Amino acid sequence: GAGVSQTPSNKVTEKGKYVELRCDPISGHTALYWYRQSLGQGPEFLIYFQGTGAADDSGLPNDRFFAVRPEGSVSTLKIQRTERGDSAVYLCASSFNGNTEAFFGQGTRLTVV
Amino acid sequence: AQSVTQLGSHVSVSEGALVLLRCNYSSSVPPYLFWYVQYPNQGLQLLLKYTTGATLVKGINGFEAEFKKSETSFHLTKPSAHMSDAAEYFCAVSTSGGSYIPTFGRGTSLIVHP
Numbered sequence: 001g002a003g004v005s006q007t008p009s010n011k012v013t014e015k016g017k018y019v020e021l022r023c024d025p026i027s028g029h030t031a032l033y034w035y036r037q038s039l040g041q042g043p044e045f046l047i048y049f050q051g052t053g054a055a056d057d058s059g060l061p062n063d064r065f066f067a068v069r070p071e072g073s074v075s076t077l078k079i080q081r082t083e084r085g086d087s088a089v090y091l092c093a094s095s096f097n098g099n100t101e102a103f104f105g106q107g108t109r110l111t112v113v
Numbered sequence: 114a115q116s117v118t119q120l121g122s123h124v125s126v127s128e129g130a131l132v133l134l135r136c137n138y139s140s141s142v143p144p145y146l147f148w149y150v151q152y153p154n155q156g157l158q159l160l161l162k163y164t165t166g167a168t169l170v171k172g173i174n175g176f177e178a179e180f181k182k183s184e185t186s187f188h189l190t191k192p193s194a195h196m197s198d199a200a201e202y203f204c205a206v207s208t209s210g211g212s213y214i215p216t217f218g219r220g221t222s223l224i225v226h227p
Contacts, residue, residue, distance in 0.1 A: 033214065040122075040220075041220070042203050042220050043157070043203070091156060093215075098213050099145075099213040101147060102215055103159070104157040
């Protein structure tokens with residue numbers, strides 16, 4: 001596609017529920033990143049994929065968070081047993097080969113009530 | 114380790130005035146540096162980048178930034194502010210030691226007064 005696409009744009013869920021956030025990167029980009037942005041803060045790194053594998057998942061806050069990229073394109077960020085503190089905008093980005101600039105999607109605003 | 118510090122969470126200027134947003138980085142290896150802009154309820158858009166070569170880089174919308182290794186700085190400037198420049202601006206650094214994963218600053222909100 002023309003740009004990085006994230007769905008849904010907004011997600012409201014109840015505390016304790018499971019959510020999945022989807023990212024469709026720019027075609028041909030091998031690197032994919034997930035970030036989390038809280039109000040008034042900069043993007044905080046969560047996980048980085050190079051191809052199908054998670055090259056760096058050091059930013060995932062705990063084991064409730066997991067992400068996959070099974071075919072090296074679309075990625076899904078999965079959050080189990082959501083907590084109110086998980087409320088944030090989740091941003092996805094991709095880059096051509098991992099050492100060029102990253103292009104961001106519009107983000108998914110997650111609200112846990 | 115790599116990090117970025119953006120001085121000033123808010124910068125206020127009058128329309129037509131010079132815009133200066135400050136960014137200092139920390140890195141033990143040569144950095145790649147980026148400025149992104151974020152409008153309300155939108156993702157981040159790349160303004161400009163420095164990787165190697167010329168230290169003064171020009172970006173979109175009339176913005177430019179200068180890489181100063183001796184000062185570990187990458188400040189963003191624009192000679193004349195427009196109302197449409199009002200947004201959140203983020204500086205980011207990436208390095209080979211950090212797998213080129215961008216690390217972002219906390220952002221600076223630019224306010225433009227008529």
